Amino acid sequence: MGLCDIEEIRSVLGRHGFHFSKSLGQNFLTDASVPARIAAESGAEQYKNAVEIGPGMGCLTAELCGRAERVVSVELDRALLPVLDETLAAFDNVEVVQGDVLALDLAALVREKFGGAEAVACANLPYYITTPALSALLDCGAFRRITVMVQREVAQRICAEPGSAAYSAFSIYVQYRAAAEILFDVPAECFTPRPKVDSAVLRLTPLTEPPVKVGNEKQMFALVRAAFNMRRKTLVNALGPVIGGEMGKEEIAALLESVGLDARIRGERLSIADYARLSDAIDSKREGR
CATH class of the missing domain: 1.10.8.100 (rRNA adenine dimethylase, C-terminal domain)
Incomplete structure (x- = not known):
């Protein structure tokens, strides 16, 4: 099933009566090279276990299933659950959990689903929850690597250096907890519906120790x-x-x-x-x- 093919997307969603939600920031990928590259860069093959946030149609989920031994995908929109039942039917190593990443205990989820084994996280984050979702993924301490697609401006801000216009309090917050690297850009035309801004794929590698020591x-x-x-x-x-x-x-x-x-x-x-x-x-x- 071509999960990034625009006609296939329309067909599957139409069968399930699904309509895109602007309030949930839903934009599905139409370029198959993007989820393939995200999965390849995610560390799923190395660490064996992956948590995905916001699977959408399941195009990234399918790529992760081909690399990890076990994938747990967290989807907020209940209307997408029957869609995912269809698009991921060929995989026996995936479990879709209905839930809100901002309300879930992610560390507990990793312990429950993977028995405390090492895991990575992947996400195509809706722009409106990028900051709290990234904070939740970092603060839970459950992931060896976090690979996310975010608004390009946000990715640049996270990786910004002191003195630059993009440098912010969130730059410092993230860089204190992880090594941050922009892997590649994803133009707006790679999505349906097409968003108003371009995206970028960001890799965060949580640090075992902060880059500096501070008493308070x-x-x-x-x-x-x-x-x-x-x-x-x-x-x-x-x-x-x-x-x-x-x-x-x-x-x-x-x-x-x-x-x-x-x-x-x-x-x-x-x-x-x-x-x-x-x-x-x-x-x-x-x-x-």
Whole structure:
């Protein structure tokens, strides 16, 4: 069955009375080379077990089934379950679970379905849930590799370097937890219905240890959020909501200079290591009082 063939898609969906949902961000692939390449890059063959989020018609699911020993596919839309029963009928190593990735305990799912064995995750993420879904996939600690298709702008933001226009608090959040790499772009014309933006396939390899050591991780990310919430302000001014009750602007400026940062710098220019040093310096100053 040609699960990326536009006529086959229309035929199968028509038999089941399925209609695309804009609210669920449903766009199905019509270029068979894309799911094949995602599956090949996913690590499914190496790690044997794969969790897929949002199978749609099942084109990526089928590719994963050809590489992994076991595939668990999580689909939110109940209307797609009978479609998947048909399109995945030839595979005996797949289980479709109806559920919401944002509500599921993914670590528990991996333990239940794979007995705690190593697993990878794959997804063609709807744009509207990209950030929370990626956070859930990373935070659960259950996957050796996460390969996802997202809006190209989001992929660029995740992989952005300090000082670039795309660099954001989410860049730091992801890069603190994983090595991020854009594998390839997927133009909008590779989907039906055609989305308004292009996509990219992103590979995240979760780190066993963060890239830097920091004494107070929660505080470091509070500094990051404050800095990017006031992106156009200097860090001296942006950090006021976090530490302004303890230090005046002159003290904050002196603190920045003590860790090698210009007092006039903006938060978008700081690396993860810079934020870690700054957070540790704040703790040291508190302890010295």
